[in-house]
Amino acid sequence: MKATRSKEILYVDYYTRETTEExxxxxxxxxxxxxxxxxxGASKQISELIILQRFKKLIKHKDFKSSPKLPFTLVSSFGGEFEKKIKSIIFPF
Incomplete structure (x- = not known):
């Protein structure tokens, strides 16, 4: 799968960073x-609420919203168990 236009395929992920405290x-x-x-953004934990907030932040990001409302595909290594809720966030866009 390879995109032919900007914001057609987006990969969403996170990485962990160990600090001395957490x-x-x-x-x-x-x-x-x-x-x-x-x-x-960053968080000290991962929960359903935080994951949904991060998807919402992407949808509302000024550089994401600047493009016309064309179909797009999100590819993510997490959040599959919240797929219906994630779709309800992105469906209006």
Whole structure:
């Protein structure tokens, strides 16, 4: 699968960063075509609420909203168990 236009395919993921006190989870999305990175924030934990907030942050990101409302595909290594809720967030866009 390879995008033919910007914001057609977006990869959403997070990485963990161990600190001396705790673990931080850093969320991001990457556009397949341009490799532009959307910073979606960090959290000290992962929960359904936080995951949904990060998807909502992507949808509302100024650089994501600037494109016309065309179909897009989200590819993620997490959140599958919340698929219906994630779709309810992105459906209006």
């Amino acid at each position: 673990t931080a989870y850093i969320f991001f999305a990457m556009d397949d075509l341009s490799e532009y990175i959307f910073a979606l």
